[in-house]
Amino acid sequence: MEITVTLNGKRLKAEIDPGELLLDFVRRQGCYSVKRGCETSNCGLCTVWLDGTPVLSCSTLAARADGREVTTLEGVEKEAAAFGRYLAGEGAEQCGFCSPGLIMNVLAMERELSRPTEEEIKEYLAGNLCRCTGYMGQLRAIERYLNERGGETDGENG
Amino acid sequence: MFSAREYVKAKSLEEAWELNQKRSSVIVGGMMWLKMGNSQKGTVIDLSGLGLNTIEDRGEEISIGAMCTLRQLETDEGLERAFNGVFRECVRHIVGVQFRNGATVGGSVYGRYGFSDVLTCLLALDSYVELYRGGVVSLEEFAKMPYDRDVLVRIIVKKDGRKAAYVTQRNTKTDFPVIACAVSRKGDDWWVSVGARPKKAERIQISGAGKTAAQLAGEAAGQFSYGSNLRGSAEYRAHLAEVYVKRLMETLEKEEA
Numbered sequence: 001m002e003i004t005v006t007l008n009g010k011r012l013k014a015e016i017d018p019g020e021l022l023l024d025f026v027r028r029q030g031c032y033s034v035k036r037g038c039e040t041s042n043c044g045l046c047t048v049w050l051d052g053t054p055v056l057s058c059s060t061l062a063a064r065a066d067g068r069e070v071t072t073l074e075g076v077e078k079e080a081a082a083f084g085r086y087l088a089g090e091g092a093e094q095c096g097f098c099s100p101g102l103i104m105n106v107l108a109m110e111r112e113l114s115r116p117t118e119e120e121i122k123e124y125l126a127g128n129l130c131r132c133t134g135y136m137g138q139l140r141a142i143e144r145y146l147n148e149r150g151g152e153t154d155g156e157n158g
Numbered sequence: 159m160f161s162a163r164e165y166v167k168a169k170s171l172e173e174a175w176e177l178n179q180k181r182s183s184v185i186v187g188g189m190m191w192l193k194m195g196n197s198q199k200g201t202v203i204d205l206s207g208l209g210l211n212t213i214e215d216r217g218e219e220i221s222i223g224a225m226c227t228l229r230q231l232e233t234d235e236g237l238e239r240a241f242n243g244v245f246r247e248c249v250r251h252i253v254g255v256q257f258r259n260g261a262t263v264g265g266s267v268y269g270r271y272g273f274s275d276v277l278t279c280l281l282a283l284d285s286y287v288e289l290y291r292g293g294v295v296s297l298e299e300f301a302k303m304p305y306d307r308d309v310l311v312r313i314i315v316k317k318d319g320r321k322a323a324y325v326t327q328r329n330t331k332t333d334f335p336v337i338a339c340a341v342s343r344k345g346d347d348w349w350v351s352v353g354a355r356p357k358k359a360e361r362i363q364i365s366g367a368g369k370t371a372a373q374l375a376g377e378a379a380g381q382f383s384y385g386s387n388l389r390g391s392a393e394y395r396a397h398l399a400e401v402y403v404k405r406l407m408e409t410l411e412k413e414e415a
Contacts, residue, residue: 001165018202019162021193041190042332047256054256059190063165064206105256126332127254 008075187265224264
């Protein structure tokens with residue numbers, strides 16, 4: 001079957017298998033930031049945005065993306081790089097395999113929640129597993145990023 | 159691995175129902191659970207084009223479309239107001255936001271899974287399911303019905319003045335619950351629902367006149383059967399259920415006072 005998708009701002013038509021997962025589809029389009037992890041809907045490595053909402057591409061049929069916007073890390077490179085600097089600054093990644101999914105979800109959280117508390121951050125990101133860091137570095141990086149970015153935009157934390 | 163021969167975005171409930179009469183067909187919600195199996199399906203039926211993704215306050219009841227996500231249950235202001243945050247509490251531990259953005263209420267309820275937080279919570283309230291051919295049936299009855307090939311359209315929750323509270327225990331964050339308890343109260347009447355026993359949730363109703371929370375919790379928790387699995391033994395679950403039901407009852411008593 002054929003679907004029309006806006007992938008990272010570019011409209012494209014593609015032939016898909018009816019049972020094809022969005023994960024396989026976006027990787028077929030060259031979006032290799034989207035990782036195949038647990039495939040049990042638990043780890044968050046395959047996080048993409050569907051119409052701006054973070055979803056697990058390993059559990060979403062590509063057919064469901066027909067007529068919709070799909071965003072992967074490749075589509076938000078500038079923002080991802082900005083947050084990535086905070087991750088690096090806090091020593092918050094080792095193997096880096098979970099980083100694309102984590103970054104997509106942090107950027108989604110930034111859009112959805114204004115000034116989240118530590119508890120809200122932990123709850124929002126509970127579906128992003130990391131087997132290297134123990135999460136504390138990531139949490140520091142996220143809090144610093146949100147505070148300093150908030151300072152840039154509204155001056156409250158600057 | 160999941161595979162399908164055909165994908166149809168249904169244009170009407172009638173079309174969805176007709177397509178679903180074939181045994182090889184399947185209606186997909188969020189597909190969180192479905193894709194875990196090694197299943198080869200004929201037709202995948204998608205209800206996402208039928209406007210079943212809204213939560214509507216109809217005055218005396220709230221209607222939750224089958225394609226609403228668990229995240230909608232968590233963040234909907236009308237549900238928050240009407241039921242004092244019990245829906246937010248019941249879903250916020252389920253994996254992560256991305257998962258809850260995909261998993262649907264219809265999928266959770268139709269599946270009648272033993273581990274379902276949503277079924278446990280809804281059972282403690284005055285809840286109904288609307289089936290395309292089967293009409294409106296109480297959730298309690300639906301939970302006991304065998305699986306058939308009808309289409310679950312929406313969940314209806316009556317705003318009958320019940321106050322409800324929910325708690326769950328998990329061995330690790332985001333895992334399936336070891337036990338899930340929901341309690342609601344209206345006057346002297348209490349409704350207690352316990353899920354993840356590990357069997358699917360069931361509900362009992364008891365009268366609380368002249369009894370303490372401890373007495374009521376003992377009476378309520380003793381009416382359920384419990385089983386053992388890797389997450390916990392039957393004895394452990396029975397003990398947890400009594401403790402948590404008592405705590406929930408005390409919480410509701412405090413709110414009432």
